[in-house]
Amino acid sequence: MEHGTIEREIFIEASTEVVFDVVSSPEHLREWWPDEAELSGVPGEAGRIGFGDLSEGGDVTWVQFTVVDAVPPRHFSFRWTHDEGETPGPHNSLLVVFELEPAGTGTRLRMTESGFRERDWDEAKAAAQHAEHVTGWDYFLPRLSVYAPKVGAGA
């Protein structure tokens, strides 16, 4: 059966190891997508990502997130938007696949997201809107300038 699919490809001036780390580790994930990420990175193990106000008593929307496959530094895939306690599969979740390939002095990163149906899409959209609302560029850029030297110093 065919599904809706989003495909993107970008070139990043960084090694595949660095890019893999950015797309897959919870601490980096938090910098480019959700406000909170609780996941082990172990394929099949249930995790979740949160959007919203993380301070005490704040309103956080949690979305289920399960790593499907992790082959450093070439492949990272996960499913999200399934209900808590459900085994994620094509019938109940969106599949995101990152493929990394060395290219010149950097990395070619290919992303596909597939499995759109109305229900999933509504949730994906709700989460995305929430995230875009809270972590737009205005919010993100000042945060990055604080974050970047920290990473550099720790490298």
Added chain:
Amino acid sequence: MTTVVDDDLWSAVGDPTRRRLLDLLLADGVATATSLSEHLPVSRQAVAKHLVVLDRVGLVHASSVGREKQFRVDQAQLARAVEQLTEVGAAWDTRLRRIKRLAETIQRGKDAQKTDDDK
């Protein structure tokens, strides 16, 4: 049930031949399976089948004029399908820009560190 319809809607626009058909129909306004098949490397019968799929999800409408059915695009339904894909795509564009920026910043940090170490 809207869920079922939308599932089919995604499937309908997921096929490259059907997307090509929609492009041709948008360019020409109205067309028949015969006239469409002249622009595509598939038979009239195959085009007719694809048109049935598009018709079922409301992306095209058929009217009988003369011997062969004429099809036109339902702009509102197409806009709805395109909007869904565009919104999800735009969200990923933003995320990927962040990934790029983060990874390149980290890489520059590592490179600078290495240069320092080499001194």
